[in-house]
Amino acid sequence: MRDLTPLALVGASGWLGRFMGPALLRAGVVEPGDFIGLNRSGASEAYAAWPGLRWSTDPEAGLAGAGMVILSLRPDEFRAARLRCPGALVLSVMAGVSMAEIRERTGARAVVRSMPNAAMEIGQSFSPWVAEAEADDADRAMVRAVLGASGREEAFAREADIDVYAAICGAGPAWAALLLEALAAAGRAEGLSPEQALAAAEGAVVGAGAMLAGQGAQAGAMVDEFIAYAGTTAAGLEAARAAGFAEAVAAGIAAGTQKARALG
Structure with missing residues (x-):
């Protein structure tokens, strides 16, 4: 099975990231030593239970060698940054940024889009996701584990459906x-x-x-x-x-x- 570690979470202390990252660590989806948090401010209090995590404010250094990258940031922030991660599985939780654009900008091996909602804060998000054909069984299993750590996940067949879901319950309450x-x-x-x-x-x-x-x-x-x-x-x-x-x-x-x- 392909090794998808280390796992880098871009926007680890942001709106969703501050709940998603701790959920992954609590569930044992990723070990603390295989987790990299990327943001503009460094270590976050949301991760106080896991001292010694790797933090980076430099995308190039933080993404180097990552097996899986989660993009949890605003579309404008994504487009303004240089987030190159060739060879990685990229899971995006951004609204409105297509898998084709993510692949072009990141050089990812395979891209998956999802749209969790704010109920992630209480572990009850419903997170639909859609994967490129390049994502293999190991990739899809990892996506299920990542999203399942914060609630319920479900694979969708069409990328366009993610946008409809975002409008219905992407913002939770x-x-x-x-x-x-x-x-x-x-x-x-x-x-x-x-x-x-x-x-x-x-x-x-x-x-x-x-x-x-x-x-x-x-x-x-x-x-x-x-x-x-x-x-x-x-x-x-x-x-x-x-x-x-x-x-x-x-x-x-x-x-x-x-x-x-x-x-x-």
Whole structure:
């Protein structure tokens, strides 16, 4: 089996990197001696449990000899940097940067794109990924281990689907936060105090998330059951539908998908 160490994480203390790196180390996917953290500021407190890790602020030195490189940085930062890693397996968690561009800029042996989300912070990310044909079984097994250390992973067949996923849940709680904000505002408009409205909205969104875990396929049936009951919730759901709730969400996802593709 090909040796994919050392593993270099570019952006190791960034938005996702500060959760992804420690998850890999805790799960034993990579040993501390085979981990290299790259960023602009050096050692990060997020890795305090693993003193003595290798850190580098010099991409050329940090990537030299790496068997696997994870790119966890913004597209503009990636394009401004010189991140050459010929012979390495490259796993990108960047939005909007194609596998073809990553290969061209890095000289990678094989490229994989994924889009984890902010739930990586609590070990519950859903991380879809797509691999180039050049990625062999050992590469794919390593990708599954890396992404699986922070939640659930799933292989996708088409690269374009990653951009749609990024729009739906790439930012983790963003859509749920928008709903919570709207529910709280509606509660205030109906006479609740700000504290009461916020508590009610948070209880609805957070509690519902737990109840829906693993039940996504039944969501439509759940809505239909509430409407069939013809109570207060049914009145609210029907009014939201009539006001264009589904259309507003669809417009948001379309805009997010277009933005992700425009980054390329």
